[in-house]
Amino acid sequence: MESVExxxxxxxxxxxxxxxxxxxxxxxxxxxxxxxFSTLFATYLVLxxxxxxxxxxxxxxxxxxxxxETFLLLTxxxxxxxxxxxxxxxxxxxxxxxxGVTLALGLGFLGFEIYEFVHxxxxxxxxxxxxxxxxxxxxxxxxxxxxxxxxxxxxxxxIQLKQRGLTPDTTRKVFISSLYWHFLDVVWIFIxxxxxxxxxxx
Amino acid sequence: MKLDEFFxxxxxxxxxxxxxxxxxxxxxxxxxxxxxxxxxxxxEWLTTVDHKKLGVMYIIAAVLMLFRGGVxxxxxxxxxxxxxxxxxxxxxxxxxxxxxGTIMIIFMAMPFLIGLINVVVPLxxxxxxxxxxxxxxxSFWTFFMGAMLxxxxxxxxxxxxxxxxxxxxxxxxxxxxxxxxNYYLLGLQIAGIGTLLTGINFLVTILKMRVPSMKLMQMPMxxxxxxxxxVIIIFAFPVLTVALALMTFDxxxxxxxFTMMDGGMPMLWANLFWxxxxxxxxxxxxxxxxxxxxxxxxxxxxxxFGYKAMVYSMVVIAGLSFLVWVHHFFTMGAGGAVNxxxxxxxxxxxxxxxxxxFNWLFTxxxxxxxxxxxxLWSLAFxxxxxxxxxxxxxxxxxxxxxxxxxxxxxxxxxxxxLISGTVYACFAGLYFWYPKMFNHRLNERLxxxxxxxxxxxxxxxxxxxxxxxxxxxxxxxxxxGIGDGWMSLNVLATFGGVLMGIGFLILVYNIYYSFRYSPRxxxxxxxxARTLEWSTPAPVPHYNFAHLPEAKGHDAFWIMKEEKKQGxxxxxxxxxxxxxxxxxxxPIIMSVFFFxxxxxxxxxxxxxxxxxxxxxxxxxxxxxxxxDKGFYVSVEEIEETEKKTTL
Ligand code: HEM
Ligand SMILES: [Cu+2]
Numbered sequence: 001m002e003s004v005e006x007x008x009x010x011x012x013x014x015x016x017x018x019x020x021x022x023x024x025x026x027x028x029x030x031x032x033x034x035x036x037f038s039t040l041f042a043t044y045l046v047l048x049x050x051x052x053x054x055x056x057x058x059x060x061x062x063x064x065x066x067x068x069e070t071f072l073l074l075t076x077x078x079x080x081x082x083x084x085x086x087x088x089x090x091x092x093x094x095x096x097x098x099x100g101v102t103l104a105l106g107l108g109f110l111g112f113e114i115y116e117f118v119h120x121x122x123x124x125x126x127x128x129x130x131x132x133x134x135x136x137x138x139x140x141x142x143x144x145x146x147x148x149x150x151x152x153x154x155x156x157x158x159i160q161l162k163q164r165g166l167t168p169d170t171t172r173k174v175f176i177s178s179l180y181w182h183f184l185d186v187v188w189i190f191i192x193x194x195x196x197x198x199x200x201x202x
Numbered sequence: 203m204k205l206d207e208f209f210x211x212x213x214x215x216x217x218x219x220x221x222x223x224x225x226x227x228x229x230x231x232x233x234x235x236x237x238x239x240x241x242x243x244x245x246e247w248l249t250t251v252d253h254k255k256l257g258v259m260y261i262i263a264a265v266l267m268l269f270r271g272g273v274x275x276x277x278x279x280x281x282x283x284x285x286x287x288x289x290x291x292x293x294x295x296x297x298x299x300x301x302x303g304t305i306m307i308i309f310m311a312m313p314f315l316i317g318l319i320n321v322v323v324p325l326x327x328x329x330x331x332x333x334x335x336x337x338x339x340x341s342f343w344t345f346f347m348g349a350m351l352x353x354x355x356x357x358x359x360x361x362x363x364x365x366x367x368x369x370x371x372x373x374x375x376x377x378x379x380x381x382x383x384n385y386y387l388l389g390l391q392i393a394g395i396g397t398l399l400t401g402i403n404f405l406v407t408i409l410k411m412r413v414p415s416m417k418l419m420q421m422p423m424x425x426x427x428x429x430x431x432x433v434i435i436i437f438a439f440p441v442l443t444v445a446l447a448l449m450t451f452d453x454x455x456x457x458x459x460f461t462m463m464d465g466g467m468p469m470l471w472a473n474l475f476w477x478x479x480x481x482x483x484x485x486x487x488x489x490x491x492x493x494x495x496x497x498x499x500x501x502x503x504x505x506x507f508g509y510k511a512m513v514y515s516m517v518v519i520a521g522l523s524f525l526v527w528v529h530h531f532f533t534m535g536a537g538g539a540v541n542x543x544x545x546x547x548x549x550x551x552x553x554x555x556x557x558x559x560f561n562w563l564f565t566x567x568x569x570x571x572x573x574x575x576x577x578l579w580s581l582a583f584x585x586x587x588x589x590x591x592x593x594x595x596x597x598x599x600x601x602x603x604x605x606x607x608x609x610x611x612x613x614x615x616x617x618x619x620l621i622s623g624t625v626y627a628c629f630a631g632l633y634f635w636y637p638k639m640f641n642h643r644l645n646e647r648l649x650x651x652x653x654x655x656x657x658x659x660x661x662x663x664x665x666x667x668x669x670x671x672x673x674x675x676x677x678x679x680x681x682x683g684i685g686d687g688w689m690s691l692n693v694l695a696t697f698g699g700v701l702m703g704i705g706f707l708i709l710v711y712n713i714y715y716s717f718r719y720s721p722r723x724x725x726x727x728x729x730x731a732r733t734l735e736w737s738t739p740a741p742v743p744h745y746n747f748a749h750l751p752e753a754k755g756h757d758a759f760w761i762m763k764e765e766k767k768q769g770x771x772x773x774x775x776x777x778x779x780x781x782x783x784x785x786x787x788x789p790i791i792m793s794v795f796f797f798x799x800x801x802x803x804x805x806x807x808x809x810x811x812x813x814x815x816x817x818x819x820x821x822x823x824x825x826x827x828x829x830d831k832g833f834y835v836s837v838e839e840i841e842e843t844e845k846k847t848t849l
Contacts, residue, residue, distance in 0.1 A: 021333050021406060022334075025333060025334060025402055028402045028405055031436055032398055032401070032402070033440070035437045035440035036443060039477075040444055046470060047465065050464075052465035053464070127455060128457060129458075130458055130464045131467060134448075134457035135459070137457075138451065138457070138459075153826075156823060157826075160826070
């Protein structure tokens, strides 16, 4: 099976059977992730307003920090796309550069998010404060945990790229992790809208 | 925590269980050491990624769980036989019905079916393994470790007692302060990972690993039912994951999702649970439908009637299964409009289900029927399942459900669908595919004894419960008074339960007996069957097919046999080396770490959960850096193997 000839236009990650299977399987996994986040969103929306005497989001949310987070994450999705572009052009250097930028932006996002969480907790809004804040921290926190996992995972892949260069195996891993990264970006757009914008106009 | 809080104490039944667990462990260790089988166990089984072996391990685990859940059931029946019985106290009774329900659905029915899917589906589609063999092993071991975590609760720390539905506030921290509920949450969470991975794995396997000549609309019905089941798993299980996680946060970290204070919403749990829970009952029934289709068609010696209708009806069932969940709590104040909507969607499910029943009947019509044990189970399924379905439609009428809800009428309904659907199918499938797995058949005479006793026992046990329900007996009560007038039917039910136990024991004895005395198979096709798994020789080589088979229509193997009779034997092609995946110890080690992390969380020993999670991550890193590409089976080895097997 591995010996089939491929047109030079077939990307490396699609040239092996394993590559094609794993990419498809990852799309299916993202389907399950959509179900997971949908459940969390539904839970959050059901709990909106149930602040039980504690502070509400309109008192605490600040547009500035959230906009910075959004800007960092959206840009990182773009740079991640650039990394794939360079990968398709067989430029290992380009891949390293743009994945590096992506990870840096991701870390920046995380930094701001952690700062935001700490700030809320100082203001008396924690996981244990009320149903609303439980919903908030678990929804946004699950996204943040995904970003953290993504950064750790992509770092491991970078090491493998360093060791092995661009092969059907390593490009497959880079490509799959990029799908994951874009997915987290899309989830963030929903969080931005359903949690922050909605929370501020409530 | 003191030692006597850690170990459950004070109950002679539990001490008995302690002793038997210790003896079994010592016995197993002794046998393995004495016969020097440790290495064999590790290299052949614990590290395997072969779908056939994983399937067998699933089935063995499921039969053990059936035994455990069955003991629970008989304990409950013993308690309820006579009024005012003091055999079990209220709390012990609550624990037993909780573990019974959870174990039967999550750790018996699903693994049994997934085990058979593992063994059969890749063979049916002409594949040499699943799409992700390594993940398949992870699936099995996380299921197994989750099951073990749940099962040790009754000797270490105490079992959950809030029912398999775990409604809050009963399952919350105030009313269930012990660790039992944590076992439920963590055990199901860990096993759930495995189920989700199975969903992804078999979806891709069925879509992408079929022999190229097999079109979607030519796949065997069991494969179709598995495909649709996997789609349900992929969309339903994440909901369970979230629901369990939220309750875990409530209990361990003080969040307020389902609490009575600070804005928490107990009904949110009921909704999330059943948004998963109703699809779950279809996860355990659709593969059963698939198996009955194969078996009925084989032993009626006819192609399945209404193939397309069978497929479409399953698709419709799968879609509807996500739109009916409220029927589990019509009585909890949803209001008329909502109840009516869900009442109608629920009744709609009966339509495609009825279509399937008629298709089986028409397949039987004018067939030359052979009454093997597998066929008997399938034939008994039809009338019994209809009883379960019709009473389901009665429950679906929201206004009437106010009468039936939480009574033995409901208990009778779901046992009629789950036992005569899923359990009969597991037994039928076991008898049917046994020769594929173990290279000999189960004894038919013992099989028929076990069948008749079990089916008689089942109907004696559960049919009276409809009338107990109508007479007002609520479910989940640990005793009743003599004046209630429920005794005679309860005695009958217990008698039936004992018969089911005997039927099960005969089945287990049959496994031993057939291992000793059944003649070994001389062909790969003992039943004169129709689909590709029967085209493999006996025993099935680890690479399944030396040459990939060709599918020329429905019942691909039947067509091959017909062509052979007409003298059109396929030409002998030379063998080519076959690529196979390597075995790996990572899945079991990773799952042991999951177990450690879960156990730590059950007792809120955070150092232990962190240790376990670090272990899980470490095994993932090891896997990520592992570039093992499997190996090639050489042509000589294939020739050697094919000579030894008999077609
Ligand atoms: C014709 C199709 C079916 C209909 C109309 C139907 C309807 C219902 C309804 C309305 C209830 C809730 C009753 C109440 O709580 O008062 C129920 C409960 C239940 N059904 Fe069905 N059902 C059908 C098929 C099935 C199948 C195929 C299975 C599983 C294989 C199943 C398993 C269950 C279980 C486990 C429960 C109760 C769970 C619990 O409360 O612990 N049902 N069914
Ligand atoms: Cu239901």
